Amino acid sequence: xxxxxxxxxxxxxxxxxxxxxxxxxxxxxxxxxxxxxxxxxxxxxxxxxxxxxxxxxxxxxxxxxxxxxxxxxxxxxxxxxxxxxxxxxxxxxxxxxxxxxxxxxxxxxxxxxxxxxxxxxxxxxxxxxxxxxxxxxxxxxxxxxxxxxxxxxxxxxxxxxxxxxxxxxxxxxxxxxxxxxxxxxxxxxxxxxxxxxxxxxxxxxxxxxxxxxxxxxxxxxxxxxxxxxxxxxxxxxxxxxxxxxxxxxxxxxxxxxxxx
Amino acid sequence: xxxxxxxxxxxxxxxxxxxxxxxxxxxxxxxxxxxxxxxxxxxxxxxxxxxxxxxxxxxxxxxxxxxxxxxxxxxxxxxxxxxxxxxxxxxxxxxxxxxxxxxxxxxx
Numbered sequence: 001x002x003x004x005x006x007x008x009x010x011x012x013x014x015x016x017x018x019x020x021x022x023x024x025x026x027x028x029x030x031x032x033x034x035x036x037x038x039x040x041x042x043x044x045x046x047x048x049x050x051x052x053x054x055x056x057x058x059x060x061x062x063x064x065x066x067x068x069x070x071x072x073x074x075x076x077x078x079x080x081x082x083x084x085x086x087x088x089x090x091x092x093x094x095x096x097x098x099x100x101x102x103x104x105x106x107x108x109x110x111x112x113x114x115x116x117x118x119x120x121x122x123x124x125x126x127x128x129x130x131x132x133x134x135x136x137x138x139x140x141x142x143x144x145x146x147x148x149x150x151x152x153x154x155x156x157x158x159x160x161x162x163x164x165x166x167x168x169x170x171x172x173x174x175x176x177x178x179x180x181x182x183x184x185x186x187x188x189x190x191x192x193x194x195x196x197x198x199x200x201x202x203x204x205x206x207x208x209x210x211x212x213x214x215x216x217x218x219x220x221x222x223x224x225x226x227x228x229x230x231x232x233x234x235x236x237x238x239x240x241x242x243x244x245x246x247x248x249x250x251x252x253x254x255x256x257x258x259x260x
Numbered sequence: 261x262x263x264x265x266x267x268x269x270x271x272x273x274x275x276x277x278x279x280x281x282x283x284x285x286x287x288x289x290x291x292x293x294x295x296x297x298x299x300x301x302x303x304x305x306x307x308x309x310x311x312x313x314x315x316x317x318x319x320x321x322x323x324x325x326x327x328x329x330x331x332x333x334x335x336x337x338x339x340x341x342x343x344x345x346x347x348x349x350x351x352x353x354x355x356x357x358x359x360x361x362x363x364x365x366x367x368x
Contacts, residue, residue, distance in 0.1 A: 004345040004346075009355065011353075016363060018367065037345045052367035052368060053367070054363045054364050054366075054367060054368070055292075055293055055363060055368070056361050056362070056363040056364075057353065057361060057362045057363070058359065058360070058361045059334075059353045059354070059359070059360060060355060060359060061355050061356070061357050061358060061359055062355055062356075062357070063353075063354075063355045064352065064353070064354045064355065065352070065353045066339070066350050066351070066352050067298075067350060067351045067352075067353060067362075068298065068344055068345035068346060068347075068349075068351065069296055069345050069346050070293055070296050071284060071291055071293060071296055072291070072292045072293050072364075072368065073284050073287050073290065073291060074289055074290065074292060074368070075287060075288075075289050079288060079289070
């Protein structure tokens with residue numbers, strides 16, 4: 001799906017999806033509008049229950065968009081390349097209003113053995129996520145996320161609300177700019193189940209650094225969500241990115257079995 | 261939590277920007293949408309809420325959900341001008357404080 005657009009504020013490509021008994025809507029791509037004509041596009045992966053879709057243009061509050069030359073092409077999975085799909089996250093820079101509520105979802109976890117994790121808690125007893133405004137704090141733009149553990153035994157992750165389709169044999173590249181006092185976790189959740197995520201723990205320090213991991217989802221996963229979080233200390237995160245890994249044989253060879 | 265991946269700090273991996281230029285023929289697919297350039301619309305230069313091939317919806321605001329009269333600030337306008345991206349008509353969507361959308365009438 002694509003559109004040529006210009007303007008100010010923020011626009012989006014969106015899809016309404018219709019199944020036999022339900023309908024749902026999903027962002028395909030949100031974007032900051034440039035003043036000159038620019039093509040914005042993204043790949044939409046219908047869910048398994050989808051029978052039909054509608055192409056949708058949206059503008060977010062406070063925006064004006066001139067739109068022309070829209071387009072939608074049906075592609076087979078084999079035609080979806082890393083280059084074509086591009087960036088899979090919306091609002092990876094965390095710049096936009098209500099990023100946690102609208103474009104990201106927060107998950108506050110309890111230690112192993114706890115009866116039930118708390119989902120969608122904005123502030124929990126053991127961990128706090130705040131969106132911090134100010135260029136001096138952020139890596140890029142003016143907003144970044146600050147995770148803080150306030151007691152032992154829990155963890156805090158923030159993850160993208162929309163699942164990204166898993167293509168057979170294709171991994172994902174996750175990138176994030178991070179700083180903090182302990183460790184960070186970058187990973188993928190199976191969007192359809194509360195199973196064990198795939199991810200990597202990295203040590204961070206007080207300097208913004210870009211971290212990148214290449215992950216292959218579990219074979220049973222049909223769609224995944226990008227997640228970032230921490231189980232100790234304070235973590236700052238900004239400019240997150242998720243893309244398909246190039247279709248290169250042996251992409252898993254970079255795995256380090258000793259990494260915990 | 262057990263990790264299952266690798267980390268490369270300060271990775272320099274850069275991926276292409278995606279759909280920068282490629283489209284239908286380049287992608288090897290068939291274009292599905294009609295009236296893609298918005299040339300077949302009327303009236304022009306006025307705020308319109310339905311026109312051939314596309315539908316405007318702005319019922320996402322709480323007032324509409326509650327069944328109250330619309331107080332939308334959003335506008336959708338078909339503009340004729342030489343500065344269209346192609347042809348002579350483009351669509352201007354103004355949000356105001358709303359979250360308007362325009363969608364294809366057809367299902368695909």
